[in-house]
Amino acid sequence: MEEISAFQAFLGTYQSLADWIKALWLIVPPVFIFAMTALILRGRREVPEVDGELVYTVHRDDGGQYRVLRHAPPGDAPALLPLDRTQPALTSPERHSARE
Structure with a gap:
């Protein structure tokens, strides 16, 4: 029997997924990176001055x-x-x- 690598097994599994799940696999990682970057940059802003x-x-x-x-x-x-x-x-x- 032919041995396959983990990467080949992953690609075989990816090819057998439904099209809408493949689209999610393409959309979720960039959205996650964008959201994480936005949160990090938001936290680095200066704390606003309090009026009280x-x-x-x-x-x-x-x-x-x-x-x-x-x-x-x-x-x-x-x-x-x-x-x-x-x-x-x-x-x-x-x-x-x-x-x-």
Whole structure:
């Protein structure tokens, strides 16, 4: 029996496909490359400027404590606000899964 390569097997399978599937094989790869290029170029654009002002940031320090930072002009209120322990605090995923 004659041995055939994988490429020959692929071409034989391609030839036996319906015409509309062959058309998809020709259309899909260029469309995929175009879409991927568009997504990459879109991500490289500069981030637009926001009209508002950043007021608070939630930050987790090295000890695992969550801190709410207030961004205010110098001389306003303190920059570090304590979390209210009566309200549910933010938890990390590993702490959340340990409680369940």
